Amino acid sequence: MPFTTRLASFADPDDAAAVHEVRRVVFIEEQKVPESLEIDGLDAECVHALAFDEAGEPIGTARLMPHGRIGRVAVLASWRKRGVGAAMMRILLEEADRRGFEEIELHAQTWTIGFYETLGFKVAGEEFLEAEIPHRRMVRRRGISRD
Numbered sequence: 548m549p550f551t552t553r554l555a556s557f558a559d560p561d562d563a564a565a566v567h568e569v570r571r572v573v574f575i576e577e578q579k580v581p582e583s584l585e586i587d588g589l590d591a592e593c594v595h596a597l598a599f600d601e602a603g604e605p606i607g608t609a610r611l612m613p614h615g616r617i618g619r620v621a622v623l624a625s626w627r628k629r630g631v632g633a634a635m636m637r638i639l640l641e642e643a644d645r646r647g648f649e650e651i652e653l654h655a656q657t658w659t660i661g662f663y664e665t666l667g668f669k670v671a672g673e674e675f676l677e678a679e680i681p682h683r684r685m686v687r688r689r690g691i692s693r694d
Contacts, residue, residue: 550606550626552634554642555595565605566595573621580678594642596635598622607631611639615648620659636666640687649689657681 555562567586574580589612598607607622609632617639622631643651654677655663660670663685672684 550598550600550629550631550634552596552598552607552631552638554638555597555608557590557593557595562595562597563590565597565599566590566608566610569597569605569608569621569623570619572623574619574678577624578678578680580680584678594639596638598626598631598635600626607635609635609639611642611651615643615646615651617643617651617653620653632662633666640666644689651687651689653685654682655685657683660685 555566557563557566570585574585575582590610593610593612595611596607596609597605600606606626607620609617609620611617617636620632620635622635640651651668652671653663653668655668657674660683666687668685668687670683671686674681674683676682
């Protein structure tokens with residue numbers, strides 16, 4: 548089934564609602580991340596990517612923070628392994644390049660490391676817990692394209 552992706556404006560109430568809906572399902576309901584950790588008050592200063600199914604329903608989201616870290620990458624379970632995450636990441640990586648970031652970082656849940664490696668990220672640190680979920684810091688240098 549086809550999907551679309553685009554940059555989103557958190558100032559747009561519909562975009563903000565779509566971002567929060569996907570993250571609520573993936574992080575709060577599925578992964579049991581406390582809402583107080585998930586809703587961190589930083590969304591308004593971030594650039595967001597959104598993915599939608601053919602009916603216009605949100606199926607994925609991710610954000611680029613002002614200092615060059617990508618986070619809150621979330622895809623609904625029924626849409627995983629179908630290219631949605633990679634499409635959103637490409638949009639945010641293009642935006643990061645446009646903004647002149649020499650390095651992008653993210654905190655990858657350990658089971659997603661292989662996915663981020665296909666996008667040019669490399670592990671850069673030991674495993675740590677974030678919201679009681681094992682993560683590793685990963686970085687990508689400017690201009691690195693997917694293999």
